[in-house]
Amino acid sequence: MARIARITRESFRVMGANRTRVFIMMLGMAVGVASLTLMICVSKGAYEEVMDIVNRQGPDLLQVRPGTDKHTGLPSGSRAVVSLLEEDVDAILQHIGNIRAISPVKDRKEVEVKHGDKFTLTRIFGITPVWSEIRDFGPSKGEFISEEDLSFAARVCIIGQTVKKNLFGDTDPIGQTIRIKDVPFTVKGELQWKGISSAGRDRDDRIVVPITAYTKRLFRDIYLTQIVITVADISNLDKTIEDVRSVLRERHKISAGEPDDFAMRTPQDLIDLAYSTTRSLINLLTGIAGVSLLVAGIVIMNIMLASVSARRNEIGIRRAIGAKKRDIISQFVMEGFLISMMGGLLGTMLGFGGSIILSYLKVAASRVTLLALAASIVSCSLIAVVFGIYPAKKAANQSPVDALRT
Amino acid sequence: MIKTKNIEKTYKKPSVTTPVLRGITLSIHRGEYVAIMGTSGSGKSTLMNILGCLDKPTSGQLELDGTDVYTLDDDALSALRNKKIGFVFQQFFLLERTTALENVLLPLIYADNYPADAKQRAKKALTNVGLEDRMEYLANELSGGQQQRVAIARALINDPDVILADEPTGNLDSGSTHEVLEIFSRLHQEGRTIIVVTHDRAVAEHAQRILELKEGQIIENTTSSKPENSGNH
Numbered sequence: 209m210a211r212i213a214r215i216t217r218e219s220f221r222v223m224g225a226n227r228t229r230v231f232i233m234m235l236g237m238a239v240g241v242a243s244l245t246l247m248i249c250v251s252k253g254a255y256e257e258v259m260d261i262v263n264r265q266g267p268d269l270l271q272v273r274p275g276t277d278k279h280t281g282l283p284s285g286s287r288a289v290v291s292l293l294e295e296d297v298d299a300i301l302q303h304i305g306n307i308r309a310i311s312p313v314k315d316r317k318e319v320e321v322k323h324g325d326k327f328t329l330t331r332i333f334g335i336t337p338v339w340s341e342i343r344d345f346g347p348s349k350g351e352f353i354s355e356e357d358l359s360f361a362a363r364v365c366i367i368g369q370t371v372k373k374n375l376f377g378d379t380d381p382i383g384q385t386i387r388i389k390d391v392p393f394t395v396k397g398e399l400q401w402k403g404i405s406s407a408g409r410d411r412d413d414r415i416v417v418p419i420t421a422y423t424k425r426l427f428r429d430i431y432l433t434q435i436v437i438t439v440a441d442i443s444n445l446d447k448t449i450e451d452v453r454s455v456l457r458e459r460h461k462i463s464a465g466e467p468d469d470f471a472m473r474t475p476q477d478l479i480d481l482a483y484s485t486t487r488s489l490i491n492l493l494t495g496i497a498g499v500s501l502l503v504a505g506i507v508i509m510n511i512m513l514a515s516v517s518a519r520r521n522e523i524g525i526r527r528a529i530g531a532k533k534r535d536i537i538s539q540f541v542m543e544g545f546l547i548s549m550m551g552g553l554l555g556t557m558l559g560f561g562g563s564i565i566l567s568y569l570k571v572a573a574s575r576v577t578l579l580a581l582a583a584s585i586v587s588c589s590l591i592a593v594v595f596g597i598y599p600a601k602k603a604a605n606q607s608p609v610d611a612l613r614t
Numbered sequence: 615m616i617k618t619k620n621i622e623k624t625y626k627k628p629s630v631t632t633p634v635l636r637g638i639t640l641s642i643h644r645g646e647y648v649a650i651m652g653t654s655g656s657g658k659s660t661l662m663n664i665l666g667c668l669d670k671p672t673s674g675q676l677e678l679d680g681t682d683v684y685t686l687d688d689d690a691l692s693a694l695r696n697k698k699i700g701f702v703f704q705q706f707f708l709l710e711r712t713t714a715l716e717n718v719l720l721p722l723i724y725a726d727n728y729p730a731d732a733k734q735r736a737k738k739a740l741t742n743v744g745l746e747d748r749m750e751y752l753a754n755e756l757s758g759g760q761q762q763r764v765a766i767a768r769a770l771i772n773d774p775d776v777i778l779a780d781e782p783t784g785n786l787d788s789g790s791t792h793e794v795l796e797i798f799s800r801l802h803q804e805g806r807t808i809i810v811v812t813h814d815r816a817v818a819e820h821a822q823r824i825l826e827l828k829e830g831q832i833i834e835n836t837t838s839s840k841p842e843n844s845g846n847h
Contacts, residue, residue: 211723211724211728214722214723214728215723218723221712221716222709225709225710225711225712226711521705521707522709524707525701525703525707525708525709525720526720526724527668527692528666528668528695528701528707529695529696529701529720529721529724529768530692530693530695530696530697530721530724530725530772531692531723531724532688532689532692532693532724533688533689533692534689535692535724607668607669608668608669609663609668609669612668612703612707614705
């Protein structure tokens with residue numbers, strides 16, 4: 209058996225004989241590591257949620273909305289601001305190269321829709337055929353709006369799954385006629401199921417129609433509620449954003465120094481928006497983790513220092529019977545390390561438990577991740593060594609004669 | 615075996631310097647059983663610590679089994695204590711909440727080579743001091759005399775050249791004192807070198823030779839009147 213293995217075994221044995229002291233040291237460590245674990249789990253959950261949103265919306269998606277408050281997250285249909293026009297869309301397409309697809313959008317909420325004796329209030333979108341590609345929101349049955357529909361302002365519509373349920377129940381809606389604001393529209397297809405959005409809206413409670421039909425047959429709105437754009441080359445996203453901005457500012461005759469009368473929402477904005485809700489929680493947990501790990505380190509150091517004096521005779525006899533200074537250091541550091549590790553594992557489990565509770569209670573989308581375990585192991589080892597080395601050296605540097613004095 | 619030359623030890627405090635040992639020159643042969651006697655304050659414990667390589671004198675030389683001890687560094691001194699010296703203390707200094715067997719095994723943890731038969735050796739050592747039925751007892755469950763016998767077994771485990779005992783019977787009742795002294799006599803007969811530090815003449819009388827210490831100097835060096843019972847010198 210190698211010397212260090214013997215000393216490690218000895219550390220284990222001594223710990224077994226001093227369970228109370230070991231338990232207190234472990235507890236300090238466990239609290240610190242539990243917050244650390246929770247912080248990592250919450251961050252991971254937030255990150256996954258954000259990436260989910262970004263991937264759903266597309267990392268190449270630019271949204272232009274009227275008004276300046278791009279962070280409100282309010283449905284665009286409820287805004288009274290007027291600034292965007294269909295001509296803006298043409299201008300962007302004309303002047304900017306890095307555009308893969310662009311669609312103007314008009315929409316209104318709580319529009320009356322009827323089918324037979326069934327009635328519902330839903331949101332109506334006027335869009336162009338590329339919208340389906342831009343928003344990755346195609347038909348699951350039937351067909352989407354065609355260029356022809358657009359040119360003829362055809363009275364056709366694609367209905368979301370919630371609308372289908374409300375108006376048709378289990379029967380096939382395709383080919384049927386529904387009345388939007390008493391104007392008859394033929395159902396051409398069903399939109400694929402999307403579920404609830406991150407903002408809590410039912411993304412299936414909608415009907416899309418050709419934007420031309422929206423304007424001519426339903427509402428005489430001139431202003432757009434949104435322009436959606438996908439860029440061709442994501443690496444040039446930032447420049448494209450600036451190009452779109454300057455085209456729009458020029459068209460809207462905004463002089464230098466004046467604020468935009470529109471807002472652009474980029475994937476980065478989505479990330480920021482999604483993070484903003486969990487950021488304060490992450491900051492809080494990071495603070496708690498940092499402080500409690502520091503406290504745990506200091507607790508370990510103090511208990512070790514106290515035990516260096518309490519165990520003076522033990523150290524003395526070990527030195528007398530042949531322990532070298534580095535054997536004593538190894539033993540103490542090893543004890544600190546093992547205790548810290550055990551506390552760390554306990555803390556990781558507590559943190560995972562907390563993470564599960566947080567996501568169960570829907571406080572935060574916390575994810576149990578092995579990264580947290582790795583972080584605990586690293587921080588525990590570091591703390592054990594940083595805070596353990598001083599007491600260990602103090603133990604080793606006593607002269608054997610002093611240590612054996614009673 | 616052990617030779618000292620003009621060992622002096624002075625404790626320096628800012629205001630006073632206290633000489634504790636004033637030129638100790640002695641020589642102890644292999645297989646000898648020597649008692650170092652003196653009253654408290656005579657410097658006998660300091661001398662014991664120096665002979666045990668636990669402490670260094672202010673000046674002087676110590677030779678142990680041909681090695682000039684003060685040329686060694688701290689690690690080498692530890693190794694030397696581990697290999698050549700077995701300690702027995704007045705306070706036993708066993709590890710609490712640790713079994714007798716594990717206490718006896720302790721020196722082997724720090725040995726350069728851990729013997730494969732460590733456990734057997736420890737058991738043998740404990741049997742040798744009559745504790746074969748107490749091996750798995752925790753140190754704090756044993757009586758004082760038993761604890762001291764565990765300490766002797768621990769001192770023997772590495773087969774040391776010399777056993778240094780500092781007031782080994784100081785905390786024991788007369789029955790246990792008798793047992794411990796018996797063991798020392800037996801070890802002496804087996805050829806071990808034993809040095810006992812004591813203030814108690816009755817204990818010192820068990821040795822072959824008594825060195826009497828007073829105010830840091832050897833004032834008497836007498837060979838015991840007891841019949842010679844040493845085996846091999």
